[in-house]
Amino acid sequence: MKIAIFSDIHANLEALEAVLADAEAQNCDSYICLGDVVGYNADPAACLEKVRGMGCPVVKGNHDQDCGHDTSLEMMNPVAAEALRWTREQLDPDQRTWLARLRMVRQVHDFTIVHSTLDQPNSWNYVTNKFDAMANFSYQVTPVCFYGHTHVPRVFLRDSRVQEIPAESITLEHGSKYFINTGSVGQPRDGDWRASYCIYNLDQHEVNFRRIEYDLKTAQKKILAAGLPESLAERIEHGR
Numbered sequence: 001m002k003i004a005i006f007s008d009i010h011a012n013l014e015a016l017e018a019v020l021a022d023a024e025a026q027n028c029d030s031y032i033c034l035g036d037v038v039g040y041n042a043d044p045a046a047c048l049e050k051v052r053g054m055g056c057p058v059v060k061g062n063h064d065q066d067c068g069h070d071t072s073l074e075m076m077n078p079v080a081a082e083a084l085r086w087t088r089e090q091l092d093p094d095q096r097t098w099l100a101r102l103r104m105v106r107q108v109h110d111f112t113i114v115h116s117t118l119d120q121p122n123s124w125n126y127v128t129n130k131f132d133a134m135a136n137f138s139y140q141v142t143p144v145c146f147y148g149h150t151h152v153p154r155v156f157l158r159d160s161r162v163q164e165i166p167a168e169s170i171t172l173e174h175g176s177k178y179f180i181n182t183g184s185v186g187q188p189r190d191g192d193w194r195a196s197y198c199i200y201n202l203d204q205h206e207v208n209f210r211r212i213e214y215d216l217k218t219a220q221k222k223i224l225a226a227g228l229p230e231s232l233a234e235r236i237e238h239g240r
């Protein structure tokens, strides 16, 4: 069984469609979404409907939370807040309820999925180093957990100690635990503009990282046409 696992679409329909086409070409037979379906880019409703229509497991991201509920956006950085206000207006009540009802953590087959981290999934902490990963591992009961939120592909491994290993294709060793960030579909932040996701081959115990080119220019044009902050169109070109 090959599962396409993707996160942080952030309303980038061009990137999502390119990832799904690649997953199909790679013979993936199921799909998992790690949250932040909406926010930042110009196609929140279309991306939401696409993911909802797939009927796959989805966990809630912080942008999903902020669009599903009328949370205060005052503490947020102004560009993200502006995009969230705009996004709320693009979604109908039914779509916002779907976001609000997403679960924070799920177990699928023999692994776990979460948007941010298992130790405090409601706090939306960022796991960017092995010390953050240690806190997660103490709550991780399955050998493998996939997460998103930082928009940077990463692999943390715990055997006798916790270490970070390169986010490349890996074969999972029995007895070790893995905390794996798939990177972001719609707004990568590792300096590579291409959409990022993972394919988990359950039979081969392999995780493959994929980077997919998509129609960046169209995605940028839509951001500007929607009146969203220009910086959002700029950053997806640089992967920042």
Ligand code: ZN
Pocket: 008, 010, 036, 061, 063, 149, 150, 151
């Ligand atoms: Zn995100």
